[in-house]
Amino acid sequence: MPLITLDNISLQFSENLVLNEISATIQKGDKIALIGRNGEGKSSLMRVLAGIIDADDGEIKVKNNTTISYLEQSSPQDIEQSLFEVVARGLGTIGDLLANYYRSTQSSNAEESGPYQSLIEQKDAWHYIHKIEAILNRFKLDHKAKFSTMSGGWKRRVMLARAIIQEPDLLLLDEPTNHMDITAILDLEKLLKDFHGTIVLISHDRSFVQAIANRVFDLDRGNLAVFECGYLDYLKRKENLLNAEELENARFDKKLTQEEAWIRQGIKARRTRNEGRVRALKEMRQAYINRRKKQGKVKIHTPDEDEKRISKIVFEVKKISYQIGQLELVKKFSLLVLKGDKIGIIGGNGSGKSTLVRLLLNELKPDQGSIRRSKTIELAYFDQMRESLDLNMKAMDFVSGGRDYIKINGKSKHIIGYLRQFLFTAKQAMAPIKMFSGGEKNRLMLAKILSQPSNLLVLDEPTNDLDVETLELLEEMLVDFAGTIILISHDRTFLNNIVGSTIVMEGNAVIEQYIGGYDNYLEQKTKKINQKNNAASTKSDKNNINKSKLSYRQQQELNSLPEIIENLENEISVAQQHLSNPKFYQDPEAINLTMKLREMELQLEVLYDKWSKLDSEK
Numbered sequence: 001m002p003l004i005t006l007d008n009i010s011l012q013f014s015e016n017l018v019l020n021e022i023s024a025t026i027q028k029g030d031k032i033a034l035i036g037r038n039g040e041g042k043s044s045l046m047r048v049l050a051g052i053i054d055a056d057d058g059e060i061k062v063k064n065n066t067t068i069s070y071l072e073q074s075s076p077q078d079i080e081q082s083l084f085e086v087v088a089r090g091l092g093t094i095g096d097l098l099a100n101y102y103r104s105t106q107s108s109n110a111e112e113s114g115p116y117q118s119l120i121e122q123k124d125a126w127h128y129i130h131k132i133e134a135i136l137n138r139f140k141l142d143h144k145a146k147f148s149t150m151s152g153g154w155k156r157r158v159m160l161a162r163a164i165i166q167e168p169d170l171l172l173l174d175e176p177t178n179h180m181d182i183t184a185i186l187d188l189e190k191l192l193k194d195f196h197g198t199i200v201l202i203s204h205d206r207s208f209v210q211a212i213a214n215r216v217f218d219l220d221r222g223n224l225a226v227f228e229c230g231y232l233d234y235l236k237r238k239e240n241l242l243n244a245e246e247l248e249n250a251r252f253d254k255k256l257t258q259e260e261a262w263i264r265q266g267i268k269a270r271r272t273r274n275e276g277r278v279r280a281l282k283e284m285r286q287a288y289i290n291r292r293k294k295q296g297k298v299k300i301h302t303p304d305e306d307e308k309r310i311s312k313i314v315f316e317v318k319k320i321s322y323q324i325g326q327l328e329l330v331k332k333f334s335l336l337v338l339k340g341d342k343i344g345i346i347g348g349n350g351s352g353k354s355t356l357v358r359l360l361l362n363e364l365k366p367d368q369g370s371i372r373r374s375k376t377i378e379l380a381y382f383d384q385m386r387e388s389l390d391l392n393m394k395a396m397d398f399v400s401g402g403r404d405y406i407k408i409n410g411k412s413k414h415i416i417g418y419l420r421q422f423l424f425t426a427k428q429a430m431a432p433i434k435m436f437s438g439g440e441k442n443r444l445m446l447a448k449i450l451s452q453p454s455n456l457l458v459l460d461e462p463t464n465d466l467d468v469e470t471l472e473l474l475e476e477m478l479v480d481f482a483g484t485i486i487l488i489s490h491d492r493t494f495l496n497n498i499v500g501s502t503i504v505m506e507g508n509a510v511i512e513q514y515i516g517g518y519d520n521y522l523e524q525k526t527k528k529i530n531q532k533n534n535a536a537s538t539k540s541d542k543n544n545i546n547k548s549k550l551s552y553r554q555q556q557e558l559n560s561l562p563e564i565i566e567n568l569e570n571e572i573s574v575a576q577q578h579l580s581n582p583k584f585y586q587d588p589e590a591i592n593l594t595m596k597l598r599e600m601e602l603q604l605e606v607l608y609d610k611w612s613k614l615d616s617e618k
Contacts, residue, residue, distance in 0.1 A: 002025040002026060002027050002028075002061075002063070003026050003027065003028055003062070003063050003066055003169060003170055003198055004025070004026040004049065004060065004061065004062050004063070004066070004170070005024075005025050005026075005060070005061040006022060006023055006024045006025070006058070006060055007023055007058055007059045007060070007061070008021045008022070008023055008057065008058040008059070009021070009022050009023070009048065009055045009057070009058035009059075009060060010022075010055060010056050010057040010058055011041065011044060011045075011048065011053075011055050011056050012056055013044075017222045018040075018041035018044050018045075018222060019041055019044070019045060019048075019055065019222060019224075020221075020222030020223055021057075021058065022045075022058075022219075022222075022223065022224035023224075024217060024224055024226055026049075026170070026198060026200065027198070028169070028197075028198055029196075029197075029198060030198050030199070030200075030214065030215055031192070031198070031199045031201075031212050031213050031214050031215070032198075032199065032200045032201070032213065032214075032215045032216070032217055033201060033202075033203070033209045033212070033213035033215070033216050033217070033231060033234075034046070034200055034201065034202045034217045034219065035209075035216055035217065035218050035219065035234070035467075035468065036218065036219035036220060036467065037220075037423065037467045037469055037470070038423075038437055038438075038439030038440045038442075038443060038465070038466065038467045038470065039436070039437050039439070039440050040219045040220065040221070040222075040467075041219060041222070042174075042202050042219055043073055043174055043202065043437065045219065045224075046070065046172050046174050046200070046202065047070075048060065049068070049070075049170075049172055049200065050068055050070040050172055051068070052070070063169075066169045066170060067166060067167075067168040067169050067170070068168055068169070068170045068171075068172065069090070069163040069164065069166060069168040069170070069171050069172065070163065070172040070174075071159055071160060071163045071171075071172065071173045071174060071176055072159075072174055073174040073175050073178070073202075073438055073465070074438070075152065075155040075156055075158075075159050076159075077148075078148070079147040079148060080146065080147070080148050081099070081103075081146070081147055082102070082103070082106070082143065082144055082145065082146060082147070083136060083141050083142060083143050083144070083145050083146075083147060083150075083158055084099070084102050084132060084133075084136065084143035084144070085099035085102060085103060086147050086158055086159075086162055087132055087135065087136060087141075087158065087161045087162045087165055088102065088128075088132050088165075089162065090161075090162035090163060090164075090165040090166055091128060091132075091165055091166050092166070094123060094125050094128060095128075095165075097116060097119055097120060097123070097125065098120065098125065098128055098129060098132065100116055101113060101116035101117065101120060102129075104116060106144070131165070132165065135161045135164065135165055136161060138161070138191075139157045139158070139160065139161045140157075141154075141157060141158060141161065151179075151349055151350065152178075152179035153179040153180050153181060153184065153349040154349065155179075156176070156177075156178060156179050156180055157180070157184065160173075160176060160188065164191075164195075167197065168197055169197050169198060170197065170198045170199075170200070171195065171197055171198070171199045171200075172199075172200050172201075173199065173200070173201040173202070173203075174201075174202045175202055175203060175204070175438075175464075175465060176188060176201060176203065177203055177205045177208055177490065178464050178465065179349075179461070179464065180349075180490060181346075181347065181348045181349045181351075181490055182346055182490050182492065182518070183348055184348075184349070185205065185208060185490060188208075189208060189211050189212065192212050193211070193212065199212070200217075201213070204439075204463055204464075204465065204466050204467060204468060204471060204491070205463075205490075205491055205492075205493070206231070206468065206471075206491075206493040207491075207492040207493050209231045210230065210231040210232060213230055213231050214229075214230055215227065215228060215229070216229065216230075216231060216234040218234070218238065225241075312338060312339050313336070313337070313338060313339075313372070313374060314337045314338060314339055314341070314373070314374045314377065314456060314484050315335065315336070315337040315360055315371060315372070315373055315374070316335075316336055316337075316371070316372040317333065317334055317335040317336070317337075317360070317369070317370075317371050318334055318369050318370050318371075318372075319332045319333070319334055319368065319369040319370075320332070320333050320334075320359065320366035320368065320369030320370070320371060321333075321366060321367050321368040321369060321509075322352075322355065322359060322364065322366050322367050323367060323509075324355075328508070328509040329351070329352035329355050329356075329509055330352060330355070330356060330359065330366070330509055330511065331509035331510070331511075332368075332369070333356075333369075333511045334369075335503070335513065337360075337484060337486075338484075339455075339483070339484055340482065340483070340484060341484050341485070341500060341501070342478070342481075342484070342485040342487070342498055342499045342500050342501075343484075343485065343486050343487065343499060343500070343501050343502070343503060344487050344488075344489060344495045344498070344499035344501070344502040344503065344517065344518070345357070345486065345487065345488045345489075345502075345503045345505065346488075346489070346490065346495070346502060346503070346504055346505070346518065346521075347504060347505025347506065347507070348505070348507060351505035351506070351507050352505050352509075353460075353488050353505055354383075354460060354488065356503070356505070356511075357458060357460065357486060357488065359371065360373075360486070361379070361381070361458065376455070377455065377456050378453055378454045378455045378456065378483075379454060379456050379458065380449045380450075380452045380454035380456070380457050380458070381449075381458045381460075382445065382446070382449055382457075382458065382459040382460055382462050383458070383460035389433055389441065389445070390433065391432065391433050391434035392432055392433070392434060393432065393433055394429075394430055394431065394432060394433075395419065395424065395428060395429050395430070395431060395432075395433055395436070395444055396415045396416060396419060396429040396430060398433060398444065398448060399415060399418070399419065399444065399447050399448045399451060400415040400418075400451075403415065406418060406451055408451060415429065416429045416430075418447070418451065419447060422443050422444070422446070422447040422470070422473075423443065423469070423470065424440075424443075424444070424447075428440075437465075438464075438465040439465040439466055439467055439470070441465075442462070442464060442465045442466055443466060443470050446462065446470075446474060450477065454483060455482075455483035455484065456483055456484045456485075456486070457478070457481065457483060457484070457485045457486070457487075458485075458486045459485070459486070459487045459488065459489075460488045461488055461489060461490070462474065462487070462489070463489060463491045463494055471491075471494065475494065475497050475498060478498050479497070479498060485498070485499075487499060492517075492518040492519070495517045495518045496517035496518055496519055496520075497517070498517070499516075499517050500515070500516070501513055501514065501515055501516065502514045502516065502517060502518060502520070502521045504521060504525075554614055557610075557614065558611070558614040558615060561607060561610065561611045561614070562611070564607060565604065565607050565608065565611065568600060568603065568604050568607065569604065571600060572597065572600050572601060572604065575596065575597045575600065576597065
């Protein structure tokens with residue numbers, strides 16, 4: 001029996017028909033990618049599945065006792081609780097109880113924690129504490145940290161842990177990779193591949209979707225098409241469908257032209273025409289208006305070479321260093337950026353990607369070293385545009401500054417015509433920005449920035465919330481852009497398709513530059529590691545020839561390790577026995593013991609590795 005069955009579901013907001021009598025089934029074990037343009041209603045469909053909103057018409061059938069977790073597109077901002085409390089509350093009423101108990105133990109208020117202990121005892125819920133700690137460790141989260149102090153990427157991890165903690169039958173994920181660094185995305189990929197439940201996800205990250213999805217739901221103009229295949233096969237089938245639709249549209253247009261000529265033939269035609277044919281013509285006209293055409297192409301406005309001579313060197317960076325307090329982010333880094341270079345920047349959250357860009361743009365001063373900049377830079381900076389959105393302003397006024405016409409590549413263009421190239425209808429162009437979805441807002445900001453004359457584009461995470469069609473349009477524009485691009489992104493496919501070199505912020509102020517995109521970086525890094533390992537192996541072999549036995553100190557360490565390991569194993573066994581007793585959780589030290597157990601298990605792994613290595617070298 002399916003987990004969820006959608007039967008002729010319809011949903012409408014004002015005049016906008018979001019879901020048009022859609023029907024589908026979600027089976028146990030499905031990993032479904034929900035694909036569609038921004039504003040098509042993907043998030044609305046998710047909220048219908050989650051039971052947050054009701055459809056206007058149709059029926060949704062959910063299998064009895066099906067548990068559903070929903071990760072919304074935006075993380076909450078006003079939570080002042082610890083990460084333990086936030087994640088615990090994903091367990092429902094039991095989680096609320098455990099969160100309250102945890103808060104009372106942190107305040108060392110025995111009188112307050114007493115009633116919570118009794119309730120936890122009654123509900124036999126002590127084992128959930130170990131479960132909460134385990135998932136916090138899985139996502140590398142500090143259980144005592146405050147949610148409100150976390151960055152966007154870390155908040156995303158917390159809300160994911162909260163969604164997964166109850167091991168739901170159906171996990172709904174709306175843009176789960178937003179604001180995450182590549183390492184976190186790869187960790188999430190592995191977790192979702194191993195997840196035994198059912199997943200429905202919305203994501204603009206094509207590599208991520210390709211790795212996970214085994215079915216695709218395509219939402220297009222209110223209609224849902226189901227593809228029983230992975231993402232790559234879906235792209236091929238979708239392309240064939242679009243080609244067939246284009247041929248059908250061409251035949252339709254030809255017939256419409258003939259009918260328009262017929263109705264204008266005058267009195268002779270009016271004598272012979274029938275009302276049915278007239279009604280059919282009116283319907284064809286309306287269908288033509290409603291049909292959504294494929295977007296056009298737009299090029300980024302680059303200053304004329306004769307009008308503005310651009311220096312060959314855009315940035316010359318010599319051994320710069322920068323730190324905030326005791327945190328060193330950049331150390332003796334050098335870089336040469338030439339006109340036309342397209343450079344990607346990747347790294348973990350907090351590794352210093354945005355700091356490096358701000359140093360290049362003279363928003364920050366390096367502690368050491370120097371940066372020489374071209375005097376002819378015409379900068380367009382995507383991050384700045386995010387802060388300038390006035391939600392009450394009309395979309396067209398935001399992009400054009402209130403003018404009806406803007407200059408694109410030296411030609412005057414009506415603002416509504418320009419916005420059509422970014423998939424906005426005339427009605428949307430005149431609507432206030434507050435009516436737009438997250439992806440539509442990002443698309444609007446890109447329309448704004450790409451209309452500005454520039455020879456240097458700096459894009460800080462431009463792909464968040466964008467649909468695949470807009471991503472491909474943006475890729476095409478950036479590839480054709482004659483100027484210089486500096487791109488911070490966690491989207492692997494996006495980087496592969498655009499950049500000529502990749503700067504990797506590896507942490508601890510270590511910065512390396514690799515030729516090519518993300519996949520090229522992985523190949524070169526793997527090659528470098530293999531070469532290093534081979535060199536180390538060769539050196540080790542030479543040492544073994546000269547010295548076939550362990551040193552005295554190493555031999556003593558090898559002799560002592562079995563006893564140390566045995567003692568540690570005994571400690572772990574005792575801790576596990578304590579934690580298996582529900583009454584032990586009445587002790588406020590239970591949480592500390594859980595953390596200590598994890599540390600002892602990690603230490604045991606290290607000791608086993610050391611013992612194995614020394615034993616093999618005897």
